[in-house]
Every structure is written in structure tokens, then in C-alpha cells.
Amino acid sequence: MLPSLSSVVSPPPLPVVVPFVFVFILIVYTLSHHRKQPYKLRLPPGSMGWPYIGETLKLFTENPNSFFSDRAKRYGKIFKTHILGCPCVMISSPELAKIVLVTQSHLFKPTYPPSKEKMIGPQAIFFHQGPYHSHLKKLIQSSFLPSTIKRSVSQIEDIVLGFLPNWEHNKTINTLQEMKMYAFEVAMISVFGNKLEGEEMEGIKGLYQCLEKGYNSMPLDLPGTPFNKAMKARRGLNEKLRRIIEKRKESGENGEGLLGVFLRSNEEGMKMKMNESQIADNIIGVIFAAHDTTASVLTWLLKYLHDYPHLLDAVRREQEEIRCKRVEANRGITWEDTRRMPLTTQVIQETLRASSILSFTYREAVEDVEMEGYFIPKGWKVLPLFRTIHYSSDFFPNPNKFDPSRFQVTPRPNTYMPFGNGAHSCPGSDLAKLEMLVLLHHLTTTLRWEVIGDDDGIQYGPFPVPQHGLPIKVCPLN
Ligand code: HEM
Numbered sequence: 333m334l335p336s337l338s339s340v341v342s343p344p345p346l347p348v349v350v351p352f353v354f355v356f357i358l359i360v361y362t363l364s365h366h367r368k369q370p371y372k373l374r375l376p377p378g379s380m381g382w383p384y385i386g387e388t389l390k391l392f393t394e395n396p397n398s399f400f401s402d403r404a405k406r407y408g409k410i411f412k413t414h415i416l417g418c419p420c421v422m423i424s425s426p427e428l429a430k431i432v433l434v435t436q437s438h439l440f441k442p443t444y445p446p447s448k449e450k451m452i453g454p455q456a457i458f459f460h461q462g463p464y465h466s467h468l469k470k471l472i473q474s475s476f477l478p479s480t481i482k483r484s485v486s487q488i489e490d491i492v493l494g495f496l497p498n499w500e501h502n503k504t505i506n507t508l509q510e511m512k513m514y515a516f517e518v519a520m521i522s523v524f525g526n527k528l529e530g531e532e533m534e535g536i537k538g539l540y541q542c543l544e545k546g547y548n549s550m551p552l553d554l555p556g557t558p559f560n561k562a563m564k565a566r567r568g569l570n571e572k573l574r575r576i577i578e579k580r581k582e583s584g585e586n587g588e589g590l591l592g593v594f595l596r597s598n599e600e601g602m603k604m605k606m607n608e609s610q611i612a613d614n615i616i617g618v619i620f621a622a623h624d625t626t627a628s629v630l631t632w633l634l635k636y637l638h639d640y641p642h643l644l645d646a647v648r649r650e651q652e653e654i655r656c657k658r659v660e661a662n663r664g665i666t667w668e669d670t671r672r673m674p675l676t677t678q679v680i681q682e683t684l685r686a687s688s689i690l691s692f693t694y695r696e697a698v699e700d701v702e703m704e705g706y707f708i709p710k711g712w713k714v715l716p717l718f719r720t721i722h723y724s725s726d727f728f729p730n731p732n733k734f735d736p737s738r739f740q741v742t743p744r745p746n747t748y749m750p751f752g753n754g755a756h757s758c759p760g761s762d763l764a765k766l767e768m769l770v771l772l773h774h775l776t777t778t779l780r781w782e783v784i785g786d787d788d789g790i791q792y793g794p795f796p797v798p799q800h801g802l803p804i805k806v807c808p809l810n
Pocket residue numbers: 442457458459469472476617618621622623625626629689690693694749750751752753755756757758759760761763764
């Protein structure tokens with residue numbers, strides 16, 4: 333990024349301008365931050381770095397994980413820093429994270445860059461607090477409760493059984509890409525039910541891929557930029573959704589999936605009706621939240637199982653036993669089967685901890701807040717650091733060891749947060765785990781996989797995943 337920046341700025345005036353710009357920024361910064369602090373409370377410890385650039389450069393040049401854990405070690409469980417021009421307070425203890433996310437969550441609102449909000453849709457659940465948020469949350473949760481998703485087990489299994497033969501025949505595959513397709517299809521059936529036509533599905537998938545590319549790029553809205561294309565794709569998705577809703581209304585049926593739940597709640601004379609953009613933004617938002625996250629964790633699962641063959645053997649034995657019963661009774665996998673996979677479940681829990689794909693989340697103080705004897709000014713960002721907590725040896729002894737057996741004992745409350753905590757915690761956690769169990773069942777009992785290359789690198793896209801999306805070579809088990 334830096335080289336392209338210097339080619340835009342014409343060189344001669346630069347040495348003259350730079351000092352003035354810095355002095356100006358410093359003055360504005362000092363004035364805007366010179367506020368009276370109540371009760372002479374201190375700001376949390378920590379270094380703020382330069383005002384705009386702050387410690388952002390360090391964050392991007394250092395490994396982000398050591399960036400946070402080094403500072404947590406130096407300053408303790410609450411410290412301040414600067415990221416992308418915003419003063420931030422980092423939280424690295426379970427007790428303080430609980431205050432921010434659960435007990436005092438009304439003082440800390442979710443916050444996202446405006447460009448991302450525009451792209452997902454401003455009415456989506458992530459961006460809201462209060463009655464609108466809790467109404468939506470109830471509807472979404474009801475769609476993803478165990479009692480609801482257990483009805484989708486055989487549909488999820490059908491998707492898996494559609495994919496696996498391709499893997500075997502096309503000897504090398506890109507794990508992340510395949511997992512994205514899988515998680516996308518599962519997200520689509522949970523949102524629309526099982527009745528989308530192939531053509532409709534493909535259209536939506538193409539628009540989605542475009543949206544995602546723009547989401548992860550610079551928010552530069554000029555003709556031809558990924559951002560610009562993504563905003564077009566976003567409008568396209570609205571149009572597709574509008575047509576699907578129209579069809580359902582014409583047929584007089586609200587239909588299946590989360591969309592059915594939204595439409596039904598509007599009919600049932602609920603106090604809170606959702607208008608068209610509220611429905612669209614939330615359908616698109618849920619698909620967005622559901623597929624990249626799950627695909628990234630699935631990719632880590634295959635990586636860890638490959639790296640720890642004794643665990644893979646044990647998982648395979650557990651799954652083989654279930655497969656035998658299943659084959660004997662000539663039936664597919666059931667919800668009850670997935671409840672009898674203790675070892676596989678522990679491997680998934682440990683993968684969620686070790687990969688901590690959401691390393692942290694963002695909130696913003698809605699008023700001046702006092703915490704631990706420190707002062708957090710209104711408007712400051714507050715970041716609970718999930719990964720730092722997941723890698724603290726106080727709660728997870730020997731944290732760098734991949735050890736599923738640690739989950740034979742339930743973790744201490746508020747120390748294990750792969751799906752967040754409190755008001756905004758993830759409503760899709762049970763679906764995500766179900767997808768992983770169903771895939772692992774068929775994968776481990778029919779196929780073997782070799783990782784291509786011995787690269788232990790990590791790439792961010794934006795979630796951390798193994799380098800190059802983990803290319804693997806697949807062949808039949810026997
Ligand atoms: C392994 C996969 C997944 C992981 C690791 C994950 C993680 C998370 C986390 C940490 C949050 C809280 C963010 C915060 O507090 O700022 C969250 C929120 C959310 N997740 Fe997930 N998620 C996953 C899969 C899913 C799935 C399958 C769905 C589909 C329903 C989903 C839907 C959502 C929604 C709608 C929210 C926002 C909730 C709110 O704001 O109240 N997620 N997720």
C-alpha cells in the first residue's frame with residue numbers, strides 16, 4: 333500500500349508540508365482531547381503513538397497476535413492505544429470483557445466503519461441496540477435454535493454428499509474455497525428454506541462473491557473499484573430479494589427459513605413490523621455472518637486434524653462407530669448422532685479457541701465510563717480481546733498446545749468466547765457446530781487428505797486462515 337501512496341503525491345513540496353501537517357494535526361488533536369476528566373480518574377496505561385497513524389503501522393507490521401499479547405503483558409488487563417485514528421481501550425480480562433459485553437452492554441454500542449455498514453445494509457442487526465435489536469435477535473435466534481436446525485440435518489448432509497465425490501475426483505482442492513461454497517449453501521437453506529431454484533441460487537452467489545471482494549478492499553467509490561462493484565452487487569441482491577418476497581406473497585405462503593420467520597412476524601400483528609429494507613439488510617447480513625466465519629474454522633479443522641494424526645485417528649474411530657450403526661440401519665446421519673460425538677466436539681471447541689478467528693470485537697463508549705478506576709471518555713473504542721483471553725495460561729494452561737482434552741472440563745465462565753458474549757453474541761453457533769460435525773463425519777470415514785506444501789503461514793482474508801487457503805490432495809480412505 334505504501335509504494336502506491338508515494339507515487340500519487342508529487343515529490344517537491346513534501347518536505348516542506350509534512351512538518352506543518354504534523355503540527356496542525358497535533359494541535360487539533362490536543363484541543364479535541366483536552367477534556368475535563370471526572371473525579372481525577374486516569375486514562376488506562378499504554379502508549380498512544382502518533383495521533384493518526386497511531387500504532388496502526390505497528391499493528392500491521394507486527395503479528396497482530398503478538399501486538400496485543402505483548403501489550404497485555406506490559407500494561408495489564410486494560411490499556412489504551414490508537415488504531416486507524418481512533419483512540420482505543422483494549423480489554424484482556426474475562427471480568428472486564430463481561431462488563432463491556434454483558435452487564436454494562438448498554439454503555440458500549442457496536443461500531444463499524446461506515447463503508448462496511450453501507451455495504452451490509454444499515455438496518456442489519458449488528459449495528460443496532462435497544463428494542464429493534466432485541467426484536468430482531470429473538471426472530472433470528474428462533475431460526476437457529478437446536479429445535480429448529482435439527483430439522484435441517486438431512487439437507488445439510490445432502491450438501492456434504494454432493495461435494496465430497498468432487499473432492500475425491502479432483503485430486504487437489506483449495507480447502508477454504510470449498511468450505512466457503514459449503515457454508516454458503518447451508519446459509520442459503522437456513523435463510524430461504526430448501527426451495528430456491530438453481531438459477532436463483534447461482535445469481536445470488538455471484539452477487540455475493542462480488543460483495544465480499546469489495547467488503548475486504550479499500551472503501552474507494554470510483555467507477556471500476558471493487559468497492560464500487562460491491563455496492564452495485566448489493567443493489568442487485570436487494571432486487572433478487574424483492575422478487576423472492578413478491579413470489580412468496582403471490583403464492584400466499586410465507587415459506588421456510590429465516591425469511592419465512594420475518595414475513596410471518598409481520599403478518600402476526602406484532603407491534604414491530606419490518607419494512608423491506610429491514611428484511612433485506614438482515615437476510616443479507618445473516619448470510620454474510622454465517623459463511624466466511626464457518627468456512628475459516630472448517631479450514632483450520634482440516635489443518636489441525638492433519639497436523640495431529642493421533643487425534644484424527646481417534647476422531648475417525650468415533651465416527652466409524654456411528655457410521656456402522658447408520659449403515660446397518662440404512663439411514664443418514666441424525667441430530668441424535670451428532671449429540672454422541674464427544675471427542676469430535678472437543679476437537680471443534682479446541683479449534684475455535686486455537687484459531688480465534690474473531691480475535692477481538694469493537695464497541696464504542698456511549699458516555700464517559702469509569703472502569704477499574706480508569707476513565708474511558710465517550711466516543712472511545714473499546715475492544716475486548718478474545719484471542720488474548722483464549723491464549724492466557726491462567727485460563728487455558730499451555731495455551732500454545734492444541735489439546736482438545738482440555739474441554740473435558742467446562743471452561744471458566746466468560747473465558748471462552750469464540751461466539752462472543754452477551755447481547756450481541758452469535759445466534760448461529762449451534763448451526764456452525766452442526767455443519768462441522770456433519771462434514772467431519774463423512775470426511776473422516778470416507779477420505780484421506782494430505783496438505784500440499786509444508787507452509788505453516790497464516791493469511792488474513794480478513795479472518796486468519798492457513799496460507800493459500802490450505803490446498804490439499806484428497807483420496808479415498810482405502
Ligand atoms: C464458526 C462460525 C462462527 C463464528 C466463529 C461466529 C462468531 C461470532 C461472534 C464472535 C459474534 C459476536 C460479534 C460481536 O460481539 O461483536 C457473532 C455475531 C453474529 N453471528 Fe456469528 N459466528 C459464526 C457463525 C455464524 C452463523 C452460522 C450465523 C448464522 C446465523 C451467524 C450469525 C451471526 C449474527 C447474526 C451475529 C450478530 C448478532 C448480534 O449483533 O446480535 N454466525 N458471531
